[in-house]
Amino acid sequence: MITNLDRLWKNTQEELRVIMAPAVFQTFVAKTQLITLKNNLATIACPNSYLVDINHKRYLQLFRDALDNQTKTKNKLQFILQPPLSPSSDSAKNSSPLFSFTPPTASNTPNLHPQYTFDNFIVGNSNNYAYAAAQGIVKNPGLTHNPFFIWGGVGIGKTHLMQAIGHQIIKDNPQFKIRYFPAETFGNELISALKSKKMNQFKKKYRQLDCILVDDVQFLAGKEYTQEEFFHTFNALHMAGKQVILTSDRKPNDINKLEDRLVSRFMGGLTVDIQLPDYEMRVAIIKQKTEKKKIDITPSAIQFLSEKIESNIRDIEGQLQKIHIQALTQKIKTIDLSFVQNILEPSSSLTHPASATVTPRHLVSVCAKHFGVKTGDLCGKGRQKEIVLARHITAYLLLTEIKLPLKQVGQILGGRDHTSIMHARDKIHTQLSTNPPVRQLINQIKAIL
Ligand code: ADP
Ligand code: MG
Numbered sequence: 001m002i003t004n005l006d007r008l009w010k011n012t013q014e015e016l017r018v019i020m021a022p023a024v025f026q027t028f029v030a031k032t033q034l035i036t037l038k039n040n041l042a043t044i045a046c047p048n049s050y051l052v053d054i055n056h057k058r059y060l061q062l063f064r065d066a067l068d069n070q071t072k073t074k075n076k077l078q079f080i081l082q083p084p085l086s087p088s089s090d091s092a093k094n095s096s097p098l099f100s101f102t103p104p105t106a107s108n109t110p111n112l113h114p115q116y117t118f119d120n121f122i123v124g125n126s127n128n129y130a131y132a133a134a135q136g137i138v139k140n141p142g143l144t145h146n147p148f149f150i151w152g153g154v155g156i157g158k159t160h161l162m163q164a165i166g167h168q169i170i171k172d173n174p175q176f177k178i179r180y181f182p183a184e185t186f187g188n189e190l191i192s193a194l195k196s197k198k199m200n201q202f203k204k205k206y207r208q209l210d211c212i213l214v215d216d217v218q219f220l221a222g223k224e225y226t227q228e229e230f231f232h233t234f235n236a237l238h239m240a241g242k243q244v245i246l247t248s249d250r251k252p253n254d255i256n257k258l259e260d261r262l263v264s265r266f267m268g269g270l271t272v273d274i275q276l277p278d279y280e281m282r283v284a285i286i287k288q289k290t291e292k293k294k295i296d297i298t299p300s301a302i303q304f305l306s307e308k309i310e311s312n313i314r315d316i317e318g319q320l321q322k323i324h325i326q327a328l329t330q331k332i333k334t335i336d337l338s339f340v341q342n343i344l345e346p347s348s349s350l351t352h353p354a355s356a357t358v359t360p361r362h363l364v365s366v367c368a369k370h371f372g373v374k375t376g377d378l379c380g381k382g383r384q385k386e387i388v389l390a391r392h393i394t395a396y397l398l399l400t401e402i403k404l405p406l407k408q409v410g411q412i413l414g415g416r417d418h419t420s421i422m423h424a425r426d427k428i429h430t431q432l433s434t435n436p437p438v439r440q441l442i443n444q445i446k447a448i449l
Pocket of ligand 2: 158159160215
């Protein structure tokens, strides 16, 4: 006879079938049975203790979400061992649950920085793809993207994002054994395990985990024995469907002296990169960091900082720290534009004598003459290549030689928006190091000014 419970469970399983890999569904879900559901506590029978264990550790959240969807309420779940030949619900009532909901134990120490959470992670153009993928992973650890490989330059949030995933997985699955470690730590521990003949303990320590967060795997480059051991650890966990998350300062195939088999393993899931933050994101980050620390700062000071600090997020934090300390020592309550200007460019008028003597009008006319265009063209709407380059260089020099604010440069150059001036500045800034003719042009103009 098909009972309501059977029907409910069948629908729940169907929901799980859609989101799980077929093999995972067949192995872990198909053979389970809902035995009782009382006071929102669902008891689910598994045919062997391995399934009890694995379903509780790895798939509890998935089961719970699917069941909650069906019952439209929040349920608690427990998995019990019940071999298939005794499906009577009486015996289920008498079975003692092998697992119940317990908070994380002291041995489950994942090594996570308490501040590196999703709540503290600003999402912008440079990291929104990586963030979206991370959100997918926490919903179904081990199933969505495995491994998940995050790469990018220093100080752009790789470690933060990886640990945010760890925090969220533990929050949703308190039983999960998660560990964060730099690849270097893995290498060092391996060497001491070898020396003290404790390799078995070493292997067990890593292979019993449900999720590993391995930071800066570029460290493995050239370390053959560490690569070998890491390869086996990776395989053991990955084959068991455990989530592996890795970071590096470059793509797997750009890491020199990394064995091909590791490169291909690392690229076997999803590889994402994080870029330097753009202007809007820098504003959001400065706002978030100052609000958190209750630092009183004016919007124009935030805007100035966001325009000035074009590098990574760690540098932004460093500059903010410097400004905050100066404000505290000088007993300044509100940090305003002139205060940050003084800190970031304490002697701009001394180091840039041009700013004292050169007027904007003079600079624009020198540029126009040098490029053989009319002043009106520089400030006009023309988009010919030569005019655009001349305009960008003029904007750059107005900003760097006379220290005019972005807005004013925009006004001088035909009422342009301050963001387009900012883009012009960034473009020329890059070309200075990559394009020798442009560098030469700028030096020639500076010499005439
Ligand atoms: P990476 O590992 O890429 O070198 P981190 O993750 O250590 O960089 O980040 C450097 C600092 O910047 C950390 O203090 C981190 O909290 C902060 N940070 C990075 N990305 C973000 C972000 N998107 N939002 C807020 N803070 C961030
Ligand atoms: Mg890092």
